[in-house]
Amino acid sequence: MARAKIALIGSGMIGGTLAHLIGLKELGDVVMFDIAEGLPQGKALDLAESAPVDGFNVGFQGVNDYADIKGADVIIVTAGVPRKPGMSRDDLLEINLKVMEQVGAGIKKYAPDAFVICITNPLDAMVWALQRVTGMPKNQVVGMAGVLDGSRFRYFLAREFDVSVEDVTAFVLGGHGDTMVPLTRYTTVAGIPLPDLIKMNWITHERLNEIVQRTRDGGAEVVKLLKTGSAYYAPAASAIEMAESYLKDKKRVLPCAAYLTGEYGVKGLYIGVPTVIGAKGMERVIEIDLNTHERLDFNRSVEAVKNLVEACVRIAPGLA
Ligand code: APR
Secondary structure: OOOEEEEEEOOOOHHHHHHHHHHOOOOOEEEOOOOOHHHHHHHHHHHHHOHHHOOOOOOOOEEOOOHHHOOOOOEEOOOOOOOOOOOOHHHHHHHHHHHHHHHHHHHHHHOOOOOOEEOOOOOHHHHHHHHHHOOOOOOEEEEEEEEHHHHHHHHHHHHHHHOOHHHEEEEEEOOOOOEEEOOHHHHHEOOOHHHHHHOOOOHHHHHHHHHHHHHOHHHHHHHHHHHHOOOOOOHHHHHHHHHHHHOOOOOOOEEEEEEEEEEHHHHEEEEEEEEEEEOOOOEEOOOOOOOOOHHHHHHHHHHHHHHHHHHHHHOOHOOO
């Protein structure tokens, strides 16, 4: 059987890491696209030259022409600009919206049947714009955010409790911004929910609140340390988990930015919610029960995403 074709639109820090992970996991042949000439070609060649050492068999191609993504099975979009210290994800909106218009046109022309995972920020608005520009089915275009935010929450909790990261599961819903909603009731250590762990004196409310806030600020913490860009290892790993679930029809239950048509009381927006990802793309949204407090936080996050989408429409009225 022919190998899957995975196109990476954007070959910067996340793009390069994605390509490396795809190689190591032998998920498919990689086409790296970028507007910068030489960058995708150089990275593709460097990665191909690591294959004999690591013993993987996938092809790497670096390109500057959208025609080369023709027929891709999966497309992961990181094209655009990352933030610098002091910037919020929302500050990237105007410039990255223009990038999404170009990227969307390329995907629409050459690979409209692909499963598209958007990573470019501000995520919830950029994935919305990408779907609008491509006109592709909404279950075929998703945004990567919840896996990453959940992974950060899991890491912080595992360190706090001195247990394996593997045994911590976490739910983070809402938009991928300062208003994201880490859900402590649905976050567990080997199935034990955090509220029970508070009763068991593993952690106090106050300390848990600090960890929730650190999760919300997780991206900014890395930006502040790096100074020249934003996180790339964890975002890439998170998108690969989603791509793998699609390619292998694993039907993983993963939070992602999904287009809602009434679920959670939201219509016409991409918002982070638990979903099932399988061979049909984003196969279904899982609607969990939210208490009053969680609902308020979630609605506040939805409002923030709505404002960003409205800002997109003001800049590019054709997208409405
Ligand atoms: N078309 C294609 N590629 C583009 C375009 C465009 N119009 N504009 C910029 N790029 C490319 C850049 O040349 C660069 O190689 O996108 C790449 C982005 O890579 P980095 O600057 O290294 O950024 P990265 O850290 O990979 O983050 C990319 O993901 O998490 C988000 O906020 C982050 O929006 C940012 C994106």
